[in-house]
Amino acid sequence: MAQVIYQQGDIPKAIALWEQSLEITEQIGDVKGKATTLNNMALVIADQGDIPKAIALYEQVVSTLSQISAYSDLVTVLSNLGLTDESNGLVYLAQAMWLTLRIQAPLSQTIRLIGALYNRVPQGDELEALLGTTAMFFCNYRGEGHPQLEELQEHSFKIISGAASAQGIETEEAFGNWYVQQRLNDPDYFFPRLNQRLEEIVGDGWVFERSQVVGE
Structure with missing residues (x-):
């Protein structure tokens, strides 16, 4: 009502x-x-x-x-809080992303969250590339049959392209070399590195008990 x-x-x-x-x-x-x-x-x-x-x-x-x-719902609320709170938004979005790496959040929600976090990160920061490649990874491995897959892939590619441009990468050849040099083709590297950066951003600002989350 x-x-x-x-x-x-x-x-x-x-x-x-x-x-x-x-x-x-x-x-x-x-x-x-x-x-x-x-x-x-x-x-x-x-x-x-x-x-x-x-x-x-x-x-x-x-x-x-x-x-x-209720971690799936918590991701949604942390994302809303991150977009609402200008001063501490990055900390909340980082926690939402940290949780998303551990639960099966809907793909569209995940890409939106990555985009929101990307928009809060300083231009040229390593985190931009980590977020972009993570978005592409999720589209490739969770996107089969998703009705919005093409749109989500396009959004993910814009993120990784923006990250490359911010670091002076302009040509397709340079992009390929940069992608490999940054180890963005290696999930065993970029997932732990992304996790580390997220935890650095949150610091002592956690609003939930991490040890209770599955996978910790």
């Missing part, structure tokens, strides 16, 4: 309904439902321009999802 009423333009009534929903989910112990409601409220409040309140709500969602190890 809140979502429909929001779409009709009655923001205060929609938020009031979401607040009622929060009370109910807390009473019955529906942790996942509470997180969904908080996330919906945060999206709307961010859209209305109250960024500090939206960030506070997203942080509640992150805390809630972390408690139940």
